[in-house]
Amino acid sequence: MTTSKLNKYWTLVIILLIAIITVGSIVAWARYSGSQPIEISTAPAQELPAEIYIGGAVSNPGFYPLKVGDSIEALIQAAGGTTTSADLTQLKLYLPEVGDAAKPQKVNINRAELWLLEALPGIGKTRAQAIIDYRQQNGLFRNINELTKVDGIGTTTYERIKHLITVAD
Numbered sequence: 327m328t329t330s331k332l333n334k335y336w337t338l339v340i341i342l343l344i345a346i347i348t349v350g351s352i353v354a355w356a357r358y359s360g361s362q363p364i365e366i367s368t369a370p371a372q373e374l375p376a377e378i379y380i381g382g383a384v385s386n387p388g389f390y391p392l393k394v395g396d397s398i399e400a401l402i403q404a405a406g407g408t409t410t411s412a413d414l415t416q417l418k419l420y421l422p423e424v425g426d427a428a429k430p431q432k433v434n435i436n437r438a439e440l441w442l443l444e445a446l447p448g449i450g451k452t453r454a455q456a457i458i459d460y461r462q463q464n465g466l467f468r469n470i471n472e473l474t475k476v477d478g479i480g481t482t483t484y485e486r487i488k489h490l491i492t493v494a495d
Contacts, residue, residue: 379431380405383412386442388431406437432492435473436466446490448483467493 378401381387385406392401398417402408433442435457443454453476460476461467470491474484 382418383409385409385437386434386439388433388442406439432490434493435470435491436461436493446487448486449479453478453483469493 377389378392379387379389380401384402385408387405390401390404408414433446435443438457440451440454440458443449443457444451446454449457456476456478457473464475467473470488470493471484473479473487473491474481
């Protein structure tokens with residue numbers, strides 16, 4: 327073979343390889359393009375629970391209704407949004423095993439809105455408003471037994487709800 331024919335041969339091989347790489351790249355790009363959103367869905371083995379507990383660095387931890395299609399953002403907003411100490415890079419989902427004792431829901435009397443305070447046994451609309459008025463005038467409660475300083479809340483009412491309330495963030 328002459329040098330001219332050898333150069334043409336290598337040139338043809340190089341052009342063929344470039345064409346194969348180009349076509350392969352186009353096919354791979356078209357097939358695995360990130361322009362289409364990926365949707366992952368699974369058929370639930372059982373019904374979703376009617377309520378879900380949302381706790382941690384949220385304003386009002388507790389049980390909230392869960393519907394198909396709810397986003398994590400919507401659930402966090404239902405719990406009053408996050409606190410300033412929330413670390414949104416580390417969200418956790420905990421699914422208890424059958425027989426696990428659920429943590430009782432506690433109402434944070436420093437952050438709870440009127441409707442949530444009204445849900446406590448023996449606290450109606452008037453007493454709930456008195457709690458809100460007290461914390462606006464005197465600042466946040468430092469411990470739960472300060473609740474007895476609120477007009478209309480005596481020792482009997484306090485004893486009935488002390489296991490349901492907290493002042494923790």
